Amino acid sequence: MRIAIIGAGYVGLVSGACFAEFGVEVCVVDSVVEKIEALRGGRIPIYEPGLDKLVADNAREGRLSFTTNLAEALDGAEAVFLAVGTPTRRGDGHADLSYVFAAAEEVARTAKQPLVLVTKSTVPVGTGRRVRELVQAARPDLQIDVASNPEFLREGSAIGDFMRPDRVVIGIETGASGERALAVLKRLYRPLYLIETPIVATSIETAELIKYSANAFLATKITFINEIADLCEKVGANVQDVARGMGLDGRIGRKFLHAGPGYGGSCFPKDTLALAKTARDFGSPVRLVETTISVNDDRKVAMADRVVAACDGSVAGKTIAVLGLTFKPETDDMREAASLVVVPRLVQAGATVRAFDPAGMDQARPLLPAAVQYAESAMDAVAGADALVLLTEWNEFRALSAVRLKGLMRGDVLLDLRNVYDREATQQAGFRYHAIGR
Ligand SMILES: NC(=O)c1ccc[n+]([C@@H]2O[C@H](COP(=O)([O-])OP(=O)(O)OC[C@H]3O[C@@H](n4cnc5c(N)ncnc54)[C@H](O)[C@@H]3O)[C@@H](O)[C@H]2O)c1
Structure with a gap:
């Protein structure tokens, strides 16, 4: 099985290296030439414990490669993961989805064979639907199924989190398109099925909201104890x-x-x-x-x-x-x-x-x-x-x-x-x- 990952950042690199470790052939694409050159030269552009070895091992085995050329990455790929950034948009606090939409459109225009386009970036509810519309408009002639697969890894323990997650969330559409996407993702995540990782298969909107709800809940938990800490100081x-x-x-x-x-x-x-x-x-x-x-x-x-x-x-x-x-x-x-x-x-x-x-x-x-x-x-x-x-x-x-x-x-x-x-x-x-x- 062959897949492509768009974005060689914290999520793209870790996911790519871990999928390769699962035995999948992975090509990671990034538009930043220096990043790809570094990776090809065996240098990891970020600090994440264990990532250097995992990348080196899988690159040596020929399962993990890096490119700036999207067409090369998409060649024969059954699934393409979007792992590009979704930073805060300047001025209004919304997520900036320009990288997601640009990457989705590039994939649609470049693809030669049917594939599943999976959003791994954290995106607001409704983004998956917009990605589908955009892809369909760009390539009405090609079967591109869309899915959502939010990532829950934590920097610092990203590899362990990816390889032994508490759950995998998969958002799919109803009907044949969703079934095709689910089948491909299930094959990809097979090693996690074997260790009985719970798989939450749901609608795309629900998957998108699960990710935000989880992060907002954890942020609230931290903030709660911080306020209690202030009170502790006052009351001894x-x-x-x-x-x-x-x-x-x-x-x-x-x-x-x-x-x-x-x-x-x-x-x-x-x-x-x-x-x-x-x-x-x-x-x-x-x-x-x-x-x-x-x-x-x-x-x-x-x-x-x-x-x-x-x-x-x-x-x-x-x-x-x-x-x-x-x-x-x-x-x-x-x-x-x-x-x-x-x-x-x-x-x-x-x-x-x-x-x-x-x-x-x-x-x-x-x-x-x-x-x-x-x-x-x-x-x-x-x-x-x-x-x-x-x-x-x-x-x-x-x-x-x-x-x-x-x-x-x-x-x-x-x-x-x-x-x-x-x-x-x-x-x-x-x-x-x-x-x-x-
Ligand atoms: N960092 C984390 O711990 C973490 C955890 C879970 C989810 N996420 C989510 O995952 C997404 C990615 O986060 P990250 O921290 O990996 O971001 P990042 O900024 O480290 O990496 C994004 C990469 O995408 C590349 N890129 C952007 N547009 C591109 C394009 N069109 N073609 C090729 N490459 C392109 C950039 O050059 C960059 O290298 C975000 O939505 C984030 O919220 C991050």
């Missing part, structure tokens, strides 16, 4: 114990109950916004999600204020070491990271920011103020600093010795915005320790 409770006590209830679950500086990343911020916009357009607002969005936006700003407050009301002339810039550990993705709000505010307030991130510094540089300094290591970042702010909980930061850190610093302020350090140990080392909600 401990948010980690509250989260544990809540999360052990099977109806609630323990995941996504970690208080922090507000959610970021390539998905939650844009997907919550797009869902809220779509819901408004349909006259059925999702006010809970709208509130989540504004609480989360405010929270990132509040984190910068916290740093200033912890530094006795001013960071002017002070050196702040920032550990972690990416929106979460084990990725180089900087999209909507809390650092993008916190760091510029500290610089604006007169601080010298010296930052270190194990994977995200190249991506961070063009996004952060030019005045930010980048360190070679965590220790290099904290040397001589007045305050230390932990923004992303990379494992290597968890293991740092409080005594050693304190010994290197000029000041004694430690803001642990991810609740990874032990209060007693840091205080014994001489820090004024500030955590979230405890």
